[in-house]
Ligand code: NCD
C-alpha cells in the first residue's frame with residue numbers, strides 16, 4: 216500500500232468530489248492503495264475522537280444508543296437534560312454509574328458529566344462537584360429553549376453568583392444559546408442570544424470559560440472568532456450537512472428537526488469553514504439527541520437528530536469534500552481536550568474509504584421503540600474499522 220497524494224484518489228462510486236492536496240503539516244497517517252477482496256482504497260489513522268456534546272438519555276434508550284458512541288469515541292460530555300434533570304453532584308454520580316453499567320463488555324469509554332443549571336443551584340455545590348471530579352462542566356439551558364429545559368434559567372441575573380464562582384475555579388459553562396422570546400423569529404434566536412445574553416455575560420464575567428454549544432449561524436462563528444479568550448464552540452455533524460431546506464423537501468421532515476434549527480445555506484457554509492479551518496476554538500460536539508420515532512413523527516414532534524451511529528463517516532465525507540481530511544483529527548480528537556485541559560487520547564482509530572458507499576442501519580431499536588439514524592442523503596464511503 217503506497218502513500219499517495221489525496222488529489223490523485225477518487226472514490227469510484229458515489230463520492231466523486233475532487234479534493235485538494237493535503238497540507239504539509241498533516242499529522243495523521245494517510246495511505247492509499249488497493250487490497251484485493253476488501254475494496255480498500257484509502258485509510259486514515261487518527262487519535263481516537265471525543266464527543267463534546269452528547270445526549271445519552273436513560274434506561275432502555277441509554278442502553279441502545281451508548282454502544283454507538285462507545286465504539287468510536289473515548290469520552291463524551293454528557294448532557295444533563297434527562298426528564299428529571301441532573302442537577303446535583305449526587306444526580307451526576309448516579310447517572311455516571313448508570314452509564315458505566317450500560318456500557319458493552321470491554322468498551323473503554325469515559326462519560327464526562329455536566330450539571331444542569333437552575334436558578335436555585337448553589338455555588339458551593341457546583342464547586343464541590345468540580346473539585347471531586349464528579350462534574351466537568353455546567354450546562355445552561357434558557358428555560359423553554361429545548362428538550363427538557365423547563366427547569367432551566369429564566370433570569371440570568373439569578374445565576375450570576377454561580378457563574379462567578381465557576382470563573383474563579385475554572386469550571387466551564389456549556390450554553391444552549393437561543394433566546395426563548397416568542398417574538399423573536401426562530402431562525403434569529405441564536406444571533407439575538409449573543410447580543411442580549413452572551414455578550415453581556417462575557418463582559419460582566421470575562422474569566423468565565425464558555426462553550427457555545429451547537430453553533431448554527433455565521434453570527435455565532437464570527438462572535439467566537441472575534442473573542443479574545445475563554446470562548447469556544449462545538450459544531451454538530453448535521454448542521455455541517457444540512458440547511459433548513461432539508462426540513463421541508465417535498466413535505467415536512469421531522470427527522471431533520473433539531474434545536475437550534477438548521478439555518479440558511481450561508482450559515483452552513485460558515486460552519487463548515489470554521490470546522491475545517493484548524494482554529495482550535497471549534498471542535499466536535501455531535502449533539503446526538505435520540506427520540507423514539509413516534510415522538511418525532513407526530514403533530515408536535517421533538518427536536519433532535521440521532522447521529523452517533525454514523526457521525527464519523529459523515530464527518531470524513533464533509534472534510535473530504537472540503538479538501539481538508541488533514542484537519543479532521545484536530546476537529547474530532549485534539550481541540551476538544553485541549554480546550555477542556557484534558558489529555559488527548561492515546562489510542563487511535565482507523566477510517567477506511569471503501570470504493571462503494573458503506574451501509575449503516577437506518578433505524579435502531581430501543582426498548583421496543585424505533586429511533587431513526589440521521590440520513591445525510593449523500594453516499595458515505597468512509598467507515599471506522
Ligand atoms: C436536544 C435533546 O433532544 O435533548 N435536542 C436538540 O434538538 N438538539 C436538546 C438540545 O441540545 O438542545
Ligand code: ZN
Pocket residue numbers: 361391428429474475
Ligand atoms: Zn441545545
Ligand code: ZN
Pocket residue numbers: 268269270294502503504
Ligand atoms: Zn444537545
